[in-house]
Amino acid sequence: MPAPADTGRRNAIPVLYTSGTHYEVGYDVGRTFRGIIEDFLASFKELQDNLLPAYESPKGRAAYDQTLSSLQDNFPQYVRELQGMADGAHVPFHHLMLLHMDQVVPMNCGQERSAGTNGCxxxxxxxxxxxxxxxxxxxxxxxxxxxYLVSAHITEEEPQGKWGIRREGFTAxxxxxxxxxxxxxxxxxxxxxxxxxxxxxxxxxxxxxxxxxxxxxxxxxxxxxxxxxxxxxxxxxxxxxxxxxxxxxxxxxxxxxxxxxxxxxxxxxxxxxxxxxxxxxxxxxxxxxxxxxxxxxxxxxxxxxxxxxxxxxxxxxxxxxxxxxxxxxxxxxxxxxxxxxxxxxxxxxxxxxxxxxxxxxxxxxxxxxxxxxxxxxxxxxxxxxxx
CATH class of the missing domain: 3.60.60.10 (Penicillin V Acylase; Chain A)
Structure with missing residues (x-):
């Protein structure tokens, strides 16, 4: 019997325990939750209808590139973590990065703020x-x-990013x-x-x-x-x-x-x-x-x-x-x-x-x-x- 199109509100949450470098932890998250990530990206109208079209425009791509360059200078470890997630989940890196830039790309190519960024x-x-x-x-x-929940211990040999962090431990x-x-x-x-x-x-x-x-x-x-x-x-x-x-x-x-x-x-x-x-x-x-x-x-x-x-x-x-x-x-x-x-x-x-x-x-x-x-x-x- 095929699964229903609307599964309703589930009373379940998966948890991943992982350790390694920023890239390795990101890869483990992507690999473990590949199905959830793929399903979300395919159904997420904000990405399909707003973020990706803005990224394809000259002004939107310029805003993306300018912001990514700043992140690579200040927080390269988190860019690598996101790259690991994209690689583990077999999804395009820029799709995930657009989620994180949120309204930076569309609002810098002339669009109004999407109603989608609110809550909590x-x-x-x-x-x-x-x-x-x-x-x-x-x-x-x-x-x-x-x-999902991620509980991670991250260790790098050298200090990372603008704040020089080598170790992190968290659950989020x-x-x-x-x-x-x-x-x-x-x-x-x-x-x-x-x-x-x-x-x-x-x-x-x-x-x-x-x-x-x-x-x-x-x-x-x-x-x-x-x-x-x-x-x-x-x-x-x-x-x-x-x-x-x-x-x-x-x-x-x-x-x-x-x-x-x-x-x-x-x-x-x-x-x-x-x-x-x-x-x-x-x-x-x-x-x-x-x-x-x-x-x-x-x-x-x-x-x-x-x-x-x-x-x-x-x-x-x-x-x-x-x-x-x-x-x-x-x-x-x-x-x-x-x-x-x-x-x-x-x-x-x-x-x-x-x-x-x-x-x-x-x-x-x-x-x-x-x-x-x-x-x-x-x-x-x-x-x-x-x-």
Missing amino acids: SSVCVNHDGQVLLGHTEDALPETLNHV LCYAGHLPGFCMGYNHHGLVFSINVISPKKVLAGKTPRHFLCRALLSAKTMEKAQQILRDRGTGSADGFSVNMSFTRQEGDHLFHNAEVGPAEEADESPMSILTISPGEHLLHTNKYLRLAIPEANGLCMESSNHRHARANDCCPPETRAALLALLSDTNDTVYPFFREGGDPDFVKTVALGVFDVVDKTWTIWMKNPQKADPLLTLPLLFTWAD
């Missing part, structure tokens, strides 16, 4: 005994069932064909984090795509290093995003930090705003700037964010695990809910929901709405402090 809600809870980072991973509908949720770091995850130095995309009106060629800054963040040992990575002095970010993070190794009180990052227009480093969430506080961040005064694109990204913040004001404050889950699984707003199932006009879907418990050192993941389903798995946060 994050909640930092820092209350007595409740130190939690919750996150809904929201993406285009084709991404549903096309995610990944979209098919994407480098780790752009969703949620943790590294073995004790950093846990989640990402919210933001849509500024301008996206810049020749700067560092946000996917690569998030990938680099998986190497950060300290908050100082994380800020250095996000500022990306010498180049700066091409696009907008925010990071919700906690360095669980630090002494003293537990702290969360929210970093809003903007495109480095007429500058060689990213504009950035840092907010610290101290004990007794909590924070919701969606897909709009709360502090940086950077012009943003109107549309689904902004409209949905406004609805989610308005709904949060009507809910119980997320001061406990139960309240956090109630908020992130909320569907009271039937047009722009927190847990998204796709529809009109909000076609985005929540592909996973995760909660990091900093006190218990666990990461719990749901693939279905927690209102109706148990978590699929709980992973221990395995931190090591050796360089």
